[in-house]
Amino acid sequence: MNDRLSRRGVARVSLGLAAGAVIASIPANAQAAGRSRGPNARDDARAMELWHAFDQDTYHRPVPAFAKAMDELHQKLGDQVEGALLTSWRYHMRAGTYPQSFAARMKDFKDQLSAISQTELAVFDRFFGEDFKGLTRAFSTFGQGTLFDPREEQGNQVHTMNYGPNGSAPLGYHIWHAFIRAMAETGIDADRWNQINPLVGFAWALQTAAKPSVATPNPGLPHDVVHRLAHKWLRMDQQQLDQEFMSIPYPNGMS
Numbered sequence: 087m088n089d090r091l092s093r094r095g096v097a098r099v100s101l102g103l104a105a106g107a108v109i110a111s112i113p114a115n116a117q118a119a120g121r122s123r124g125p126n127a128r129d130d131a132r133a134m135e136l137w138h139a140f141d142q143d144t145y146h147r148p149v150p151a152f153a154k155a156m157d158e159l160h161q162k163l164g165d166q167v168e169g170a171l172l173t174s175w176r177y178h179m180r181a182g183t184y185p186q187s188f189a190a191r192m193k194d195f196k197d198q199l200s201a202i203s204q205t206e207l208a209v210f211d212r213f214f215g216e217d218f219k220g221l222t223r224a225f226s227t228f229g230q231g232t233l234f235d236p237r238e239e240q241g242n243q244v245h246t247m248n249y250g251p252n253g254s255a256p257l258g259y260h261i262w263h264a265f266i267r268a269m270a271e272t273g274i275d276a277d278r279w280n281q282i283n284p285l286v287g288f289a290w291a292l293q294t295a296a297k298p299s300v301a302t303p304n305p306g307l308p309h310d311v312v313h314r315l316a317h318k319w320l321r322m323d324q325q326q327l328d329q330e331f332m333s334i335p336y337p338n339g340m341s
Contacts, residue, residue, distance in 0.1 A: 133224035137245035155201035189271035229289030231298025255335035259290035
């Protein structure tokens with residue numbers, strides 16, 4: 087599941103308090119992200135390694151369990167696994183049969199989804215462990231496209247979501263959301279994914295605002311823009327995220 091993807095049940099009040107702490111931790115100068123010096127240099131270096139490892143383990147050289155799971159999903163769903171899962175999620179959202187019927191359908195793929203979840207969470211845990219604030223900054227740099235990695239292939243050296251054909255807006259965030267909801271609704275690491283899902287939405291909004299190049303270094307967004315989007319997205323619950331991700335290709339009110 088890679089576009090670079092194809093590339094916690096927490097009470098509302100508790101989630102709001104946690105989000106406030108995370109928002110306060112986001113670097114005051116978003117343009118510092120990805121540089122080799124400054125107060126957040128260590129976190130930026132970890133973020134660089136996280137996204138490099140994520141690409142390796144789920145795309146370039148997928149770990150055996152992940153590769154097996156994707157092969158099995160291809161056998162079950164056809165060549166366009168990501169599109170099929172996204173289409174199923176959107177269908178049940180529109181039909182009013184979500185989440186029950188969607189969850190029932192996803193149970194057919196529970197073993198594969200479990201392997202995908204374990205692979206992705208293992209990468210997050212390898213670099214950030216219990217440091218959720220650091221993981222939030224990693225998603226922030228991903229969305230803004232501020233991590234230029236010379237190890238990646240020429241013309242695609244920025245860790246951000248790949249664009250579609252002819253530079254069209256990426257659908258990778260929507261696909262990731264659909265996979266997350268499939269995993270959570272079938273009881274696969276649901277608390278973890280319910281906590282991470284707002285970060286996916288946050289990165290989507292940041293990339294929409296920044297429209298970073300995938301080939302050259304990007305400066306990052308102004309402080310006030312990053313914090314405004316963090317304030318909105320990091321406080322969302324799963325129902326709110328579901329509604330937001332029904333908007334394609336950009337978040338409501340953005341273009």
